[in-house]
Amino acid sequence: MSETHAVHHHEPPSGFIRKYIFSIDHKVIGIQYWCLALAAVIFGMLLSVLMRLRLAWPAAHWSLLETIFPNGFDTAGMKPEFYLSLLTMHGTIMVFFVLTTAPMGGFGNYFLPIQIGADDMAFPTLNMLSFWTTLVGFIVMVAAFFVGGPIGGWTGYAPLSSAGVATGPGQGLGVDLWVTSIAIFCIGSLLGALNFITTTLNMRTRGMSLMRMPLTCWSWFTTAILALLSFPVLLGAGLLLLLDRNAGTSFFTPSIWVTGNLQPHEGGSPILWQHLFWFFGHPEVYIAILPGMGLTSQVLSTFARKPVFGYRAMAYAILAIGLLGFFVWGHHMFISGMNPMTGLVFSLITLTIGVPSAIKTFNWLGTLWGGKIRFQMPMLFALGFVSLFVSGGLGGIFLGQTSIDLFLHDTYFVVGHFHLIMGVAAIFGMFAGTYYWFPKMFGKMMNEGLGKIHFILTFIGVYCIFLPMHLLGMAGQPRRYAEFTQFPYLQHLLSLNVFISIAAIVTVTAQLIFFVNLIYSLMRGPKAVENPWESTTLEWTIPSPPPFDNFGGHMPVVHHGPYEYSVPGAPTDFTMQTDPEIAPAT
Amino acid sequence: MATVTTPAKPGVKSGSKVQSGGGNGNKRNGRGPGGDGPGGPNGRTPQDAYKLGMWLAVGGITMLFAALTSAYVVRYGEAQQDRTWGTFGLPHILWLSTGLLLASSITFEFARRALKADNTKSFSQWLLLTTALGLGFLASQLAAWQQLVTEKVFVNSNPYSSFFYMLTGTHGIHLICGILGLLYVAVRRKRYTANRRTAVEVTAIYWHFMDGLWIYLFLLLSFWR
Numbered sequence: 001m002s003e004t005h006a007v008h009h010h011e012p013p014s015g016f017i018r019k020y021i022f023s024i025d026h027k028v029i030g031i032q033y034w035c036l037a038l039a040a041v042i043f044g045m046l047l048s049v050l051m052r053l054r055l056a057w058p059a060a061h062w063s064l065l066e067t068i069f070p071n072g073f074d075t076a077g078m079k080p081e082f083y084l085s086l087l088t089m090h091g092t093i094m095v096f097f098v099l100t101t102a103p104m105g106g107f108g109n110y111f112l113p114i115q116i117g118a119d120d121m122a123f124p125t126l127n128m129l130s131f132w133t134t135l136v137g138f139i140v141m142v143a144a145f146f147v148g149g150p151i152g153g154w155t156g157y158a159p160l161s162s163a164g165v166a167t168g169p170g171q172g173l174g175v176d177l178w179v180t181s182i183a184i185f186c187i188g189s190l191l192g193a194l195n196f197i198t199t200t201l202n203m204r205t206r207g208m209s210l211m212r213m214p215l216t217c218w219s220w221f222t223t224a225i226l227a228l229l230s231f232p233v234l235l236g237a238g239l240l241l242l243l244d245r246n247a248g249t250s251f252f253t254p255s256i257w258v259t260g261n262l263q264p265h266e267g268g269s270p271i272l273w274q275h276l277f278w279f280f281g282h283p284e285v286y287i288a289i290l291p292g293m294g295l296t297s298q299v300l301s302t303f304a305r306k307p308v309f310g311y312r313a314m315a316y317a318i319l320a321i322g323l324l325g326f327f328v329w330g331h332h333m334f335i336s337g338m339n340p341m342t343g344l345v346f347s348l349i350t351l352t353i354g355v356p357s358a359i360k361t362f363n364w365l366g367t368l369w370g371g372k373i374r375f376q377m378p379m380l381f382a383l384g385f386v387s388l389f390v391s392g393g394l395g396g397i398f399l400g401q402t403s404i405d406l407f408l409h410d411t412y413f414v415v416g417h418f419h420l421i422m423g424v425a426a427i428f429g430m431f432a433g434t435y436y437w438f439p440k441m442f443g444k445m446m447n448e449g450l451g452k453i454h455f456i457l458t459f460i461g462v463y464c465i466f467l468p469m470h471l472l473g474m475a476g477q478p479r480r481y482a483e484f485t486q487f488p489y490l491q492h493l494l495s496l497n498v499f500i501s502i503a504a505i506v507t508v509t510a511q512l513i514f515f516v517n518l519i520y521s522l523m524r525g526p527k528a529v530e531n532p533w534e535s536t537t538l539e540w541t542i543p544s545p546p547p548f549d550n551f552g553g554h555m556p557v558v559h560h561g562p563y564e565y566s567v568p569g570a571p572t573d574f575t576m577q578t579d580p581e582i583a584p585a586t
Numbered sequence: 587m588a589t590v591t592t593p594a595k596p597g598v599k600s601g602s603k604v605q606s607g608g609g610n611g612n613k614r615n616g617r618g619p620g621g622d623g624p625g626g627p628n629g630r631t632p633q634d635a636y637k638l639g640m641w642l643a644v645g646g647i648t649m650l651f652a653a654l655t656s657a658y659v660v661r662y663g664e665a666q667q668d669r670t671w672g673t674f675g676l677p678h679i680l681w682l683s684t685g686l687l688l689a690s691s692i693t694f695e696f697a698r699r700a701l702k703a704d705n706t707k708s709f710s711q712w713l714l715l716t717t718a719l720g721l722g723f724l725a726s727q728l729a730a731w732q733q734l735v736t737e738k739v740f741v742n743s744n745p746y747s748s749f750f751y752m753l754t755g756t757h758g759i760h761l762i763c764g765i766l767g768l769l770y771v772a773v774r775r776k777r778y779t780a781n782r783r784t785a786v787e788v789t790a791i792y793w794h795f796m797d798g799l800w801i802y803l804f805l806l807l808s809f810w811r
Binding site for chain 2: 122123126190193194195197198201202203228229230231232233235236237239240243247248249250251264266267268269272275276279
């Protein structure tokens with residue numbers, strides 16, 4: 001006899017706390033993660049606006065800011081150390097609490113079980129614990145900023161991060177809290193990753209073979225494997241860093257004088273930190289982008305009324321990108337003095353990742369070709385994703401070559417590259433996901449008109465912000481500098497920096513349209529039907545919003561692949577995965 | 587493909603039909619009604635899920651120690667140039683630690699197999715012995731640390747000592763989680779039977795992994811120096 005009732009309760013939870021606060025329902029947890037990411041992105045965007053203010057107008061005084069952050073300003077304006085703490089917090093919060101949280105924890109948690117026909121994740125209580133762990137991590141991170149934030153960038157290179165308090169303001173408690181927050185985040189992510197993998201492997205409903213899973217599920221599954229294998233390495237590095245800082249060890253810290261004082265360390269290797277960090281850091285950026293790729297495939301297919309071109313290749317490409325992503329971390333370290341042969345190997349493998357990426361891009365175009373395209377909000381953002389992924393990705397081809405990277409490393413070229421990919425393409429993936437799944441999650445439709453304005457302003461805005469950065473980088477403008485007015489060779493580009501700042505302020509302000517749309521639609525949006533987009537996957541077979549056990553106690557049976565649109569001879573231009581009457585195309 | 591479609595409007599009904607598993611009422615995926623066979627629609631059971639989850643956790647922890655090992659190897663290589671590695675003799679009590687932990691794995695195996703054979707009394711006894719041995723391991727680890735402190739070998743004395751404390755400490759923290767698992771299973775030992783033993787199986791995977799990990803770390807610290 002098998003163990004039966006062990007996992008979930010069959011009755012819906014009662015009481016406000018069990019329903020909305022300490023819920024084990026993956027849908028509630030998904031929304032909790034999504035809200036956390038929303039709060040984080042607002043905070044992160046505000047930080048970036050403050051950064052851009054400093055860069056465009058270095059000597060300006062901002063009375064409101066000086067009241068909130070008296071230690072961040074002096075008579076000359078915003079202090080450079082404060083700028084550095086802004087950029088450190090901006091990067092850390094965006095990479096961890098937005099890009100790693102919303103696509104996986106938010107949408108993945110909500111829709112993976114439903115899309116594979118399960119009634120919840122494999123480990124619902126663990127799921128709840130993952131969220132609360134992540135939330136605690138966020139609170140600690142925000143605390144780090146307010147005690148005097150770290151100044152070493154989100155990459156926290158040693159020895160700046162490891163030599164302790166002497167290295168600058170915020171380098172004491174601020175860094176310790178920062179590292180602790182990241183360690184807590186690692187644990188939350190690891191718990192989540194094992195939930196995702198187990199759910200995908202164990203809980204697919206009848207007829208849902210791996211090759212019938214929506215590409216979103218493939219992307220979440222691969223992302224979870226990446227997280228499981230890479231976050232522990234960051235955790236290890238963080239542990240060693242905390243020991244260097246607080247126990248006097250010298251894992252990363254060489255003999256070093258700081259402001260004339262010899263620090264009590266010797267023999268450590270700063271390059272070791274870089275290796276450990278980037279061994280995590282590179283898979284991390286694929287963790288940030290893969291879910292967006294999966295969703296883009298789904299949205300493009302739905303709104304072009306065509307199957308995904310080359311579904312199998314798309315699934316394998318996701319796996320290939322994930323796998324290759326573990327072998328390229330050295331491309332962040334080309335200038336570290338490594339053996340040029342090592343650099344060559346990293347470079348070659350880095351460029352090889354272009355192959356599955358290109359396969360995906362061409363297949364997206366193939367999906368669109370000849371389709372009957374519906375330019376609704378989710379589609380606009382998915383198209384935007386493709387555009388931004390190509391723009392940002394092309395920059396990677398330059399950076400992946402050692403000889404070019406020697407010049408472009410730590411310039412604005414890199415900043416433009418990773419922002420286009422992570423800071424915009426991935427965000428567009430999240431916007432697409434929000435507009436696409438909002439009706440299902442909340443039972444209301446978002447406003448189409450506001451969505452279109454949001455899209456146009458954001459799309460143009462982000463190109464205005466990040467494309468010029470490639471020019472700045474090629475001209476040699478370094479990153480992580482609080483101003484450029486003192487460099488004769490950059491004088492002619494100061495106005496471009498002002499332009500970028502203005503574009504940033506406008507674009508961030510345009511996001512208010514999104515928030516207004518969100519809140520208004522939640523309160524007063526028109527009611528959504530079960531399947532407003534005429535999409536084929538399993539989440540569109542259940543009510544909007546879904547009942548607590550997703551499929552009402554019934555087990556869905558899957559007869560079709562995920563993207564059977566415009567099947568010749570079918571009565572409508574979309575065939576639900578669960579339709580028993582039409583013969584399967586795959 | 588000349589299919590003509592109308593753009594989606596909120597009022598449009600879903601195009602093709604939806605079918606749910608016929609006649610299954612309140613069946614839960616992979617859960618089956620009580621008394622059924624091996625389980626879910628694809629033959630997978632909740633036990634499989636818990637075991638897979640635990641193996642994945644083992645994979646994650648392995649990656650952590652892989653990272654720490656690579657730090658060890660790199661740092662060791664760096665220290666060779668100026669001979670600052672700082673080897674010292676490992677406290678002999680670590681042999682006792684190893685023996686205790688190995689014994690606890692053996693006793694846990696006896697416990698697990700006893701439960702599989704529905705010999706619940708034997709299971710309880712071996713389980714409690716395992717827990718005691720596990721606690722003994724922890725005590726011997728602390729004794730080893732104590733001994734080093736009296737010899738004035740601290741975490742920041744030299745690279746080797748840093749790694750010693752850090753590796754044994756990290757292993758120890760994970761082992762404490764294993765002890766908590768053992769205690770959880772021990773407190774609830776009366777409810778486990780041959781057909782209801784997933785918690786024991788899963789704790790066994792973790793505990794054996796902790797044992798294997800200790801052997802590995804002990805070998806690393808003993809020979810790579």
